[in-house]
Amino acid sequence: MGYFITFEGVEGCGKTTQIKLLSELLAARGIHAVLTREPGGCPIADKIRSILLDAENRALSPLTELMLYAAARSQHVTEVISPALEAGKIVLCDRFTDATLAYQSFGRGIDRGVIDTLNVQACQGVSPDLTILVDCDPQIGLARARQRIEATSGPREERFELEELAFHQRVRAGYQQLAVDQPERFLIIDGADTIEGIFATISTQVLARIPEALRAVC
Ligand SMILES: Nc1ncnc2c1ncn2[C@@H]1O[C@H](COP(=O)(O)OP(=O)(O)OP(=O)(O)O)[C@@H](O)[C@H]1O
Ligand SMILES: [Mg+2]
Secondary structure (H helix, E strand, O other), X not given: OOEEEEEEOOOOOOHHHHHHHHHHHHHHOOOOOEEEEOOOOOHHHHHHHHHHHEOOOXXXXXXXXXXXXXXXXXXXXXXXXXXXXXXXXXXXXXXXXXXXXXXXXXXXXOOHHHHHHHHHHHHOOOOOOEEEEEEOOHHHHHHHHHHHHHHOOOOXXXXXXXXXXXXXXXXXXXXXXXXXXXXXXXXXXXXXXXXXHHHHHHHHHHHHHOOHHHHHHO
């Protein structure tokens, strides 16, 4: 099996920035990791992503939202993540199961047991070896995310950015709780630091954790 790293945290904390930097660093060392994201990561799941992140879809009910995430994940695991891990690759995924717990359980209040059941079904035995939580005050993250949305062309993926601040604070607290519950899997990073400062910690920690055997096959 390969090595599975997920990036988590509130909107705009810096996940996509950091995962790209890590992917580039690994590539420079001859390690070609699979870089993917949720929701999405393959054509069918990308179609579900556009429903989930479209700010026009205000009527999406919490349970519909949860099931769409599960459907997208099931497809993504089947088509991309499982085959890559079975081929012995390192997989870097921008959001995964912890996001569903943080947003749909801590944020929306859906019963945790329902989410755990759907996650187990969708993941088919796959689970992250390491989860990097970029912990950040949602006010800082939202301000960054809004700047990025304004500067980017194409569809405005901002359904979650439009949620009230209290929702994002519950999501942040949820992530912190998940990290406390599984300290051996989580690495918590201070998202208020600079891009360079955050990356220095992530790169050191990841390079120390990737098993030696994997570096050889990648
Ligand atoms: N540590 C940082 N300090 C200042 N700006 C940052 C930092 N990290 C990222 N940014 C900037 O903030 C914006 C959001 O960053 P990024 O897209 O990486 O966040 P994200 O966590 O992936 O957001 P989302 O949850 O919306 O996908 C980008 O414009 C990025 O350049
Ligand atoms: Mg992102």
